[in-house]
Amino acid sequence: MGRYLIRRTLFLVLVLVIVSFLTFLIFYKLPAGDPARRVAGHRNTPEQIAEIRVTLGLDKPWYVQYARFAKGLIPWPGFFLNKDIYYSYANFIPVKEEIYKRLPVTITLALGAAVLWLLIGVPIGVVSAIRRRSAWDRAGMIFALIGVSAPVFWLGYLFLFVFWYKLSWAPGSGLGYHVALLQSIIQGKFVLAWVVLSLSFAAFYVRMIRGNLIETMSEDYIRTARAKGLSEGRVIFKHGLRSALTPVVTMFGMDLGVLLGGAIITETVFNLPGIGQYTVQSIFNDNYPGVMGVTVFATFFIVVANLVVDVTYAFLDPRVRYA
Amino acid sequence: MPEPLLEVKDLSVHFPTEDGLVKAVDGVSFSLQPGETLGVVGESGSGKSVTFLTVMGLVTSAQAVIEGEVIFEGQDLLKLPKDEMRNIRGSKISMIFQDPMTSLHPFYKVGYQIAEAIRTHQNVGKREAHDQSVEMLRRVGIPKPEERADQYPHEFSGGMRQRAMIAMALSLNPDMLIADEPTTALDVTVQAQILDLIDRLRAEFNASVVIITHDLGVVAEHCDDIQVMYAGKIVEFGDRRDIYYGSHHPYTWGLLRSISRLDSASKERLQPIKGLPPSLIFVPPGCAFHPRCPYVFDRCRTDIPKLLPTDGHHASACHLTLSDKERIFEGEVVVRR
Numbered sequence: 001m002g003r004y005l006i007r008r009t010l011f012l013v014l015v016l017v018i019v020s021f022l023t024f025l026i027f028y029k030l031p032a033g034d035p036a037r038r039v040a041g042h043r044n045t046p047e048q049i050a051e052i053r054v055t056l057g058l059d060k061p062w063y064v065q066y067a068r069f070a071k072g073l074i075p076w077p078g079f080f081l082n083k084d085i086y087y088s089y090a091n092f093i094p095v096k097e098e099i100y101k102r103l104p105v106t107i108t109l110a111l112g113a114a115v116l117w118l119l120i121g122v123p124i125g126v127v128s129a130i131r132r133r134s135a136w137d138r139a140g141m142i143f144a145l146i147g148v149s150a151p152v153f154w155l156g157y158l159f160l161f162v163f164w165y166k167l168s169w170a171p172g173s174g175l176g177y178h179v180a181l182l183q184s185i186i187q188g189k190f191v192l193a194w195v196v197l198s199l200s201f202a203a204f205y206v207r208m209i210r211g212n213l214i215e216t217m218s219e220d221y222i223r224t225a226r227a228k229g230l231s232e233g234r235v236i237f238k239h240g241l242r243s244a245l246t247p248v249v250t251m252f253g254m255d256l257g258v259l260l261g262g263a264i265i266t267e268t269v270f271n272l273p274g275i276g277q278y279t280v281q282s283i284f285n286d287n288y289p290g291v292m293g294v295t296v297f298a299t300f301f302i303v304v305a306n307l308v309v310d311v312t313y314a315f316l317d318p319r320v321r322y323a
Numbered sequence: 324m325p326e327p328l329l330e331v332k333d334l335s336v337h338f339p340t341e342d343g344l345v346k347a348v349d350g351v352s353f354s355l356q357p358g359e360t361l362g363v364v365g366e367s368g369s370g371k372s373v374t375f376l377t378v379m380g381l382v383t384s385a386q387a388v389i390e391g392e393v394i395f396e397g398q399d400l401l402k403l404p405k406d407e408m409r410n411i412r413g414s415k416i417s418m419i420f421q422d423p424m425t426s427l428h429p430f431y432k433v434g435y436q437i438a439e440a441i442r443t444h445q446n447v448g449k450r451e452a453h454d455q456s457v458e459m460l461r462r463v464g465i466p467k468p469e470e471r472a473d474q475y476p477h478e479f480s481g482g483m484r485q486r487a488m489i490a491m492a493l494s495l496n497p498d499m500l501i502a503d504e505p506t507t508a509l510d511v512t513v514q515a516q517i518l519d520l521i522d523r524l525r526a527e528f529n530a531s532v533v534i535i536t537h538d539l540g541v542v543a544e545h546c547d548d549i550q551v552m553y554a555g556k557i558v559e560f561g562d563r564r565d566i567y568y569g570s571h572h573p574y575t576w577g578l579l580r581s582i583s584r585l586d587s588a589s590k591e592r593l594q595p596i597k598g599l600p601p602s603l604i605f606v607p608p609g610c611a612f613h614p615r616c617p618y619v620f621d622r623c624r625t626d627i628p629k630l631l632p633t634d635g636h637h638a639s640a641c642h643l644t645l646s647d648k649e650r651i652f653e654g655e656v657v658v659r660r
Contacts, residue, residue, distance in 0.1 A: 219425065220420060220422060220425035220426045221425065221426055221427055221428040221429070223381065223420065223426070224420065224426045224427065224428075224488075225428070226381055226412070227379060227381060227412060227413060227417070227418045227420075228412070228413040228439065228440040228443060228491070229409045229410065229411070229412040229413030229414060229440070229443050229444060230409075230413075230439070230443055231409065231443075239428055242428075242430055243428075243429075243430060246430075316430070317429070317430060318429070318430060318475045318477070319429055319475070319477050
């Protein structure tokens with residue numbers, strides 16, 4: 001297990017390098033705005049811009065610039081997203097600070113949606129599988145179709161329109177200034193965002209669980225369980241679902257990892273100051289370090305989530321053992 | 324004659340499907356005495372498995388149209404409410420299946436799965452159920468049963484897994500054990516061990532055993548009575564001597580002729596039964612075997628032969644006369660003794 005973990009950590013570093021390099025290339029090569037000019041502000045002279053370019057290190061060749069970013073890739077305190085390189089071009093605030101400030105919002109959004117999509121998705125999936133071709137199943141599949149097809153931005157604005165604007169059931173987008181996060185949650189500011197974000201995942205999980213459970217229930221060991229005289233409930237949950245949910249756990253870990261890197265569209269629609277919103281802002285403001293920083297951060301989360309999920313799988317399925 | 328343990332009367336199980344009504348079991352009647360071993364022989368699709376899945380209540384009226392009676396210890400199982408049937412399943416009548424690797428849950432330890440069966444039917448604590456399951460593993464001949472009980476199915480060999488399945492099936496001391504192709508998925512040497520084990524345990528547990536198989540060789544040594552099934556019906560019934568040394572049905576003859584024998588010449592070819600098993604939706608009229616029968620005559624194509632006793636215990640469903648049957652058997656089926 002030790003060797004396996006070391007291998008996976010090296011893999012993590014490799015992925016970070018590749019992703020960050022590709023991101024760097026995209027922003028270096030894309031004909032976007034000139035960050036130096038942005039920093040210089042409205043009234044600027046060519047000399048000012050040139051000076052700022054030197055300060056920001058934009059005059060150096062690309063490999064030197066990338067090397068500076070690369071130093072921030074090492075997942076170790078002191079190195080990771082270090083302050084010297086990763087600071088916003090716009091306001092010179094270190095990227096790390098921004099991310100940490102916004103992380104609680106993103107975590108709240110991700111975890112809330114995750115709990116909700118499990119609570120919705122698993123029961124519907126199970127009922128659909130057990131009562132195949134019944135009205136419940138058809139309803140479940142229609143729900144799944146809608147949830148998977150409806151884009152988040154459409155669904156988000158629709159919900160805001162119906163539940164906030166028309167019905168006033170839920171608060172609108174955005175969190176108040178200087179309001180504690182906990183208070184915002186209690187005020188229900190996250191509810192619509194949670195529902196909208198969870199719906200598309202729930203739909204996907206409904207289909208996945210239904211498919212897995214149907215397949216599992218036709219396995220021989222289910223027949224054995226019934227032949228032993230077990231109650232149907234026990235057969236479905238302890239024998240059927242236990243096998244059917246194992247790949248779902250894997251999926252869940254991955255989805256959560258991706259969301260922790262920022263639910264970009266949802267945060268934008270609902271104006272939640274999370275990492276996703278910061279990403280969008282950084283892209284529009286040509287804030288290269290911001291973009292690099294968020295990308296590295298999200299990549300880190302996803303790869304770690306991947307690792308956690310793989311290790312968890314070995315606990316769930318005794319046939320799987322890692323060297 | 325003591326009261327039979329199981330009496331099946333005119334059982335038919337028809338599955339409605341998109342392609343038509345599949346008549347898996349079509350008018351089957353037999354009985355099983357206490358302490359007896361019954362061999363049920365037939366090709367895939369002969370209805371042998373479905374008959375006993377229906378006896379167990381694993382095929383229900385939700386899936387098929389079931390008619391007839393299944394009398395077990397005085398009760399008609401087909402009329403029992405689901406809960407009562409569940410009590411009987413696993414504790415009074417147990418079943419083991421063909422492939423032990425897929426029949427055991429891969430995520431639970433073997434000891435746990437056996438203990439689960441015990442705790443379903445008996446009010447015992449986890450510790451005691453675990454001890455009982457270890458004891459059952461010992462009785463089926465698994466070495467170091469305490470260690471083995473804590474292992475997962477994929478850590479067992481094929482033969483051991485089948486032993487574990489047998490342990491699970493016998494853990495509640497059932498009156499009847501149904502073994503559906505118990506050795507088909509195992510190596511030949513292991514086959515013999517498992518069949519001997521079933522014999523020994525039958526005596527120890529005083530249970531009746533049904534061995535379902537497509538292999539006449541398997542039933543030869545281990546079964547008291549043998550029932551040959553074809554296209555959902557019983558075509559011949561008799562004891563060992565009747566079937567091997569004096570059978571009265573062309574299908575049985577076909578099966579006997581197609582067994583490879585140690586004493587046959589090496590160049591001698593096996594004689595398979597020509598043709599294919601019939602569709603259970605469009606069953607041939609008259610005798611279902613007639614399209615493949617080398618002795619077919621007019622009556623076979625129109626009249627369904629009844630299973631009639633020819634000689635006390637021995638019965639066959641064929642329109643040939645008794646003397647014809649004996650003549651053919653002596654002349655053509657028996658090559659050498």
